[in-house]
Amino acid sequence: MAFLVNSNKHAEWVIEKCLFLSAISAIFFIVLIIVFIFEKGLPMIIDYGLLNFILGTNWFPLDGQFGIFPMILGTLYVTAGAMVLGVPLGLACAIFLAETAPEKMKNSMEPVIESLAGIPSIVYGFFGIVVIVPFMRDAFGAGFSILTCSIILAIMVLPTIISISQDAISSVPKEYKEASIALGATHWQTIKKIILPNAMPGIATGVLLGVGRAIGETMAVLMVSGNVVKIPSSIFDPVRPLTANIALEMNYAYGIHREALFATGVILLVVTFALIMVVDYFQRGN
Amino acid sequence: MKLGISLKSILVLILIIGASFATGCVNEGATARKEIMVTGSTSLKPIADELAEVYMQKNPDVVITVGGGGSTVGITNVREGTTNIGMSSRDLKGDEMTLNKIVIAWDGVAVVVNPTNNVDDLILEQIKKIYTGEIVNWKEVGGVEAKITVVTREEGSGTRGAFEDIIMGEDKITIDAITQPSTGAVKATVAGDKNAIGYISLAALTEDVKSLKIVGVEPTADKINAGEYPLVRPFLFVTKQEPSGLAKDFIDFSLGDEGQKIIERNGCISIR
Numbered sequence: 193m194a195f196l197v198n199s200n201k202h203a204e205w206v207i208e209k210c211l212f213l214s215a216i217s218a219i220f221f222i223v224l225i226i227v228f229i230f231e232k233g234l235p236m237i238i239d240y241g242l243l244n245f246i247l248g249t250n251w252f253p254l255d256g257q258f259g260i261f262p263m264i265l266g267t268l269y270v271t272a273g274a275m276v277l278g279v280p281l282g283l284a285c286a287i288f289l290a291e292t293a294p295e296k297m298k299n300s301m302e303p304v305i306e307s308l309a310g311i312p313s314i315v316y317g318f319f320g321i322v323v324i325v326p327f328m329r330d331a332f333g334a335g336f337s338i339l340t341c342s343i344i345l346a347i348m349v350l351p352t353i354i355s356i357s358q359d360a361i362s363s364v365p366k367e368y369k370e371a372s373i374a375l376g377a378t379h380w381q382t383i384k385k386i387i388l389p390n391a392m393p394g395i396a397t398g399v400l401l402g403v404g405r406a407i408g409e410t411m412a413v414l415m416v417s418g419n420v421v422k423i424p425s426s427i428f429d430p431v432r433p434l435t436a437n438i439a440l441e442m443n444y445a446y447g448i449h450r451e452a453l454f455a456t457g458v459i460l461l462v463v464t465f466a467l468i469m470v471v472d473y474f475q476r477g478n
Numbered sequence: 479m480k481l482g483i484s485l486k487s488i489l490v491l492i493l494i495i496g497a498s499f500a501t502g503c504v505n506e507g508a509t510a511r512k513e514i515m516v517t518g519s520t521s522l523k524p525i526a527d528e529l530a531e532v533y534m535q536k537n538p539d540v541v542i543t544v545g546g547g548g549s550t551v552g553i554t555n556v557r558e559g560t561t562n563i564g565m566s567s568r569d570l571k572g573d574e575m576t577l578n579k580i581v582i583a584w585d586g587v588a589v590v591v592n593p594t595n596n597v598d599d600l601i602l603e604q605i606k607k608i609y610t611g612e613i614v615n616w617k618e619v620g621g622v623e624a625k626i627t628v629v630t631r632e633e634g635s636g637t638r639g640a641f642e643d644i645i646m647g648e649d650k651i652t653i654d655a656i657t658q659p660s661t662g663a664v665k666a667t668v669a670g671d672k673n674a675i676g677y678i679s680l681a682a683l684t685e686d687v688k689s690l691k692i693v694g695v696e697p698t699a700d701k702i703n704a705g706e707y708p709l710v711r712p713f714l715f716v717t718k719q720e721p722s723g724l725a726k727d728f729i730d731f732s733l734g735d736e737g738q739k740i741i742e743r744n745g746c747i748s749i750r
Contacts, residue, residue, distance in 0.1 A: 253633055321663065321670070322670065325670060326671070335627075335671060414659055415659075415663060419632070420653065420654060420657060421653060422653050432657070439659065440632045441632050443547065443548045443634070444634025444635060446551060449633075449634070
């Protein structure tokens, strides 16, 4: 008997330590990545000057000019565009699924939306270059553009926004809804005045995770952005987002050019971490 | 579940680290053993893969490792001594010229447009002006009234390097040019845009784009052999010193009948 207790304790100890190890390993990998990227990229930023780097508008890596301002704008524009297109659509879809969709339709639509998340980004990119780019060129005279990127990204962020918003809407206490309807409010009034405000922190989290996905997306935008390093003057201009810059030039870059691409990665990491902190803030608020 | 995954990943990580140490040790002794490394140009890699495969079939005791990375990476690796043979799809320049280069094949660079484009012949000066952004409308070179979509490759690409050396000289490609990351993407862009112009390796030329004649000469193996088609780049093997031992034998094999046949089968032009 004493032996059994003892062995249980041992097993517990082992499991506890293993769990601890697995928790630590996630932190370990993140720290490893941060250290690696910063070690490779930071010296270049310090040498070149942070302001020169993030506010410079000329990117001629073979002539030693490394300004990534047009790319920062590019990333911000395509992400903003994706949100403008994706959020209303995703939110409407989430409301529909959570509130009004018949059970049968809900059951068939959910896997479809989930499978949207499973399509590899290179396939989105290929679809973009073969279908959307020629279509946009015929319709607006510009194929590779901010708008094209935004459309592709909007489709890609839909599953994230829909599933998280739908969860948030579904988890609004049933009593709130019943009380509202009992007071004579219509279904739509209830959704607008009661359900959405209560689900807002969850919806905001979904949207911000979608923003994170859009900022970090590489292959799909690489293929449809046109990769032009120039400050865009309209949504029909081509751009080069930060991620595309790294993927485009990493194969051939060496020396300071390579360091500049790691430095691009540093900026991207900083932007992403800032975003994660905002998400965290919203979740805590929740 | 989570526990299992993370333990597994740690194990995998340890294995990877262990393996990389192990291969490090093998490479240390590589010169003594029959093993060489070939890295560099991604355009040349499929050809080198096949050359290495056939060579290893004939010499079972030899191991040839072929890696990509790009021309510039290959050249840098050779200079640093981390690879035996570098592959480059552009000519050496600047301080790279101190290295030893062997031309193993020639490749044409085809200037391509959409098949519906009615322009089919340009002179070098016109191509240059299109790429500097001086000529912006197909009308100016005998085509229809339409804005030209200029498509280029990324900085550092061997194809771009060859194109810049031969066509652009000191001038820069306009920053308005659509930049695509691969030959395939350039082709897809030109095939989908009736006003686009791009350039690709002749070996990758297919029916969905139309290659332009340059000063009346079409890009074919015959015209390149005759020295008439101007847009030609060498495919190079680069070594630090005069090659010796296994590296020399492999290069000789590539230059020999069998090697050159493999090169021709891959759409390149034999050095003979």
